Amino acid sequence: MLEIKGLAASIGDKAILRGIDLVVPTGEVHAIMGPNGSGKSTLSYVLSGRPGYEVTAGTATFEGKDLLEMEPEERAALGLFLAFQYPVELPGVGNANFLRTALNAQKRARGEPELDAPAFLKLARAEMKALSMPDDMLKRNVNVGFSGGEKKRNEVLQMAILKPKLAILDETDSGLDIDALRIVADGVNSQRGPNFSAVVITHYQRLLEYIVPDRVHVLSAGRIIRSGGPELALELEANGYAAIVAEAA
Amino acid sequence: MAATIETIDTVQSVTDGGYKYGFSTDIEMDLAPKGLNEDIIRLISARKSEPEWLLEWRLKSYAAWLKMEEPEWAMIHHQPIDYQDLHYYAAPKKKAGPRSLDEVDPELLKMYEKLGIPLKERAILAGVELPEGEAPQVAVDAVFDSVSVATTFRATLAKSGVIFCPISEAVKDYPELVKQYLGSVVPAGDNYFAALNSAVFTDGSFVFIPKGVRCPMELSTYFRINARNTGQFERTLIIVEDGGYVSYLEGCTAPQRDENQLHAAVVELVAMNDATIKYSTVQNWYPGDAEGRGGIYNFVTKRGACRGARSKISWTQVETGSAITWKYPSCILQGDDSVGEFYSVAVTTNHQQADTGTKMIHIGKRSRSTIVSKGISAGKSNNTYRGLVRVLPKADGARNFTQCDSLLIGDQCGAHTVPYIESRNATAKLEHEATTSKISDDQLFYCRSRGLSQEDAVGMIVNGFCRDVLKELPMEFAVEAQKLLAVSLEGSVG
Numbered sequence: 094m095l096e097i098k099g100l101a102a103s104i105g106d107k108a109i110l111r112g113i114d115l116v117v118p119t120g121e122v123h124a125i126m127g128p129n130g131s132g133k134s135t136l137s138y139v140l141s142g143r144p145g146y147e148v149t150a151g152t153a154t155f156e157g158k159d160l161l162e163m164e165p166e167e168r169a170a171l172g173l174f175l176a177f178q179y180p181v182e183l184p185g186v187g188n189a190n191f192l193r194t195a196l197n198a199q200k201r202a203r204g205e206p207e208l209d210a211p212a213f214l215k216l217a218r219a220e221m222k223a224l225s226m227p228d229d230m231l232k233r234n235v236n237v238g239f240s241g242g243e244k245k246r247n248e249v250l251q252m253a254i255l256k257p258k259l260a261i262l263d264e265t266d267s268g269l270d271i272d273a274l275r276i277v278a279d280g281v282n283s284q285r286g287p288n289f290s291a292v293v294i295t296h297y298q299r300l301l302e303y304i305v306p307d308r309v310h311v312l313s314a315g316r317i318i319r320s321g322g323p324e325l326a327l328e329l330e331a332n333g334y335a336a337i338v339a340e341a342a
Numbered sequence: 343m344a345a346t347i348e349t350i351d352t353v354q355s356v357t358d359g360g361y362k363y364g365f366s367t368d369i370e371m372d373l374a375p376k377g378l379n380e381d382i383i384r385l386i387s388a389r390k391s392e393p394e395w396l397l398e399w400r401l402k403s404y405a406a407w408l409k410m411e412e413p414e415w416a417m418i419h420h421q422p423i424d425y426q427d428l429h430y431y432a433a434p435k436k437k438a439g440p441r442s443l444d445e446v447d448p449e450l451l452k453m454y455e456k457l458g459i460p461l462k463e464r465a466i467l468a469g470v471e472l473p474e475g476e477a478p479q480v481a482v483d484a485v486f487d488s489v490s491v492a493t494t495f496r497a498t499l500a501k502s503g504v505i506f507c508p509i510s511e512a513v514k515d516y517p518e519l520v521k522q523y524l525g526s527v528v529p530a531g532d533n534y535f536a537a538l539n540s541a542v543f544t545d546g547s548f549v550f551i552p553k554g555v556r557c558p559m560e561l562s563t564y565f566r567i568n569a570r571n572t573g574q575f576e577r578t579l580i581i582v583e584d585g586g587y588v589s590y591l592e593g594c595t596a597p598q599r600d601e602n603q604l605h606a607a608v609v610e611l612v613a614m615n616d617a618t619i620k621y622s623t624v625q626n627w628y629p630g631d632a633e634g635r636g637g638i639y640n641f642v643t644k645r646g647a648c649r650g651a652r653s654k655i656s657w658t659q660v661e662t663g664s665a666i667t668w669k670y671p672s673c674i675l676q677g678d679d680s681v682g683e684f685y686s687v688a689v690t691t692n693h694q695q696a697d698t699g700t701k702m703i704h705i706g707k708r709s710r711s712t713i714v715s716k717g718i719s720a721g722k723s724n725n726t727y728r729g730l731v732r733v734l735p736k737a738d739g740a741r742n743f744t745q746c747d748s749l750l751i752g753d754q755c756g757a758h759t760v761p762y763i764e765s766r767n768a769t770a771k772l773e774h775e776a777t778t779s780k781i782s783d784d785q786l787f788y789c790r791s792r793g794l795s796q797e798d799a800v801g802m803i804v805n806g807f808c809r810d811v812l813k814e815l816p817m818e819f820a821v822e823a824q825k826l827l828a829v830s831l832e833g834s835v836g
Binding site: 141142143144145164165166168169170174175177180181182183184185186190191192194195196198199202234251255 | 785809
């Protein structure tokens, strides 16, 4: 279970998050929607431990452990995964090598046995098949020369292989065509189960047609101003953010 | 804390690591008195029972050296070297003949273990027979300080006519070959450090590959500077006759020291018609402490002559150590259609200074050269690529491609690229590309968010940056080099 209480964070002197309260029970998928600049990406970065953000108040725990005290890699080993809005290129680093190193680093941290190369390839190929991804994806350098859609699919592949307990998807739908969107959504849906939860950050309702959330939250100016069921996303799509922001003010 | 500042801090903590191979082995030494003069040279020559012609050659080199000045054009700064304050000869004392592996000092074997020489090689050094039918993959000519104490696989190599032995033995056993080729690529008076080496060299490797022979295994030398205050003057000579092939690797680590140690090696390669020489170096000498004290001064002259048509010489180097690196492995492309290659990774951290690169001299028609240089600077280090591509008038259709990439870690280091290009033939095609980049916060965070530690992330990004060079290394050593890169940029974790 992810529990966020009164979380406030800033970059330099600029306050971005101004008191977020959010509970995502294990097994649930929550969507966070909101206009540009509302703090959606900041929330994902603060939760995953990106340097450069100062937490000024509040707490964030996952399975009772204080996330904010942990290094990014410790959060990853705990089962947190961030699918990046802009996946980063790593020239010269092969996708397979990167993924296996990451998986084994997590396993090592958890005291689990590591996977050797053949076992890893077997696992990766199976996941790629399930996501209808071409085999050469593993041989290519991490995100180098990937199209926007390929980068997002690569994020989903990483998620499928690392098998997190909590995935945060930061606008994973941006820049995707319908086919890619469906593949990404299938990837997330295939992880759904009693031990998996997700926070899906998106601008648009479109993605939520494929990944149906248990709850929808609207973020504005660093606060969650409204929460509801999947129907809230439809309302937003119909009336726009302005109406809800005005109503909350 | 701002992301950039934090990255610089963390990377500093990562790069300020202790030298992991800082240990010294206690073996009785046979030291010549400090200082350099004709008597010392005579002593060295006498200790090695050298023929008269070699002593004369040494003395002539010494006379040339006396008239020369230390070069000052490189981007390196150091205290003046007192050449009279060094020992020029140190040999481990031996109980019996050097050929008997059983006689190898157990201290030495322990040292091999610490150095991480593969188990199989250690076993062979210790005199253990390989199981029937198991083919040896690597031959080691172990140079312990100045004298080669153990040479392995010689019997297997001899079957194919390959000679692989200490150069001091080659002087006795194959004097005609040594006399013909020694100094033929790097003449005694070539430069200050080469002249010094020619005067006082103590040992090194000799390789001869006869006509049409493909050397059946990688040849490898592990160097190690061990004696306190001992200048190390290796001399290596590799000759490959028509159609022959050899892949040679040198790798080295050194014990931690608080005094600067001078190293001035000379390596000469000769490739005849259709011959190929692949020369790979993994260098990890003590770079000095975090403040830049101590560390090896490495002034090396490496040059290969592609004398024959279609001959090929390929240098691959991974340089992570030394306080100062002054090194330009070069190719003289005399033969028509000859090929020269230079693949280099140079890592500098703390106060290390590296001024390294290559020279490609195109003389033969359609001669081709490729230069790929990857410089990584961290801490307060300076990393300079200095390369010369020269095309002489007769080299019709000569081609060169040069790629120089620099990676900066932190904001207190320097990367410099100094390419010299001289073309005197209008049909030559020369290309030069250069980039400079930094390890970005985004890359580090991306890796860490997937579970990699900061050090692993730096190692992975740096290894990715160097991939084009690392893939040129022989398989066995590529893995070792990857680890070395990660280790040299790693802190004592935290």
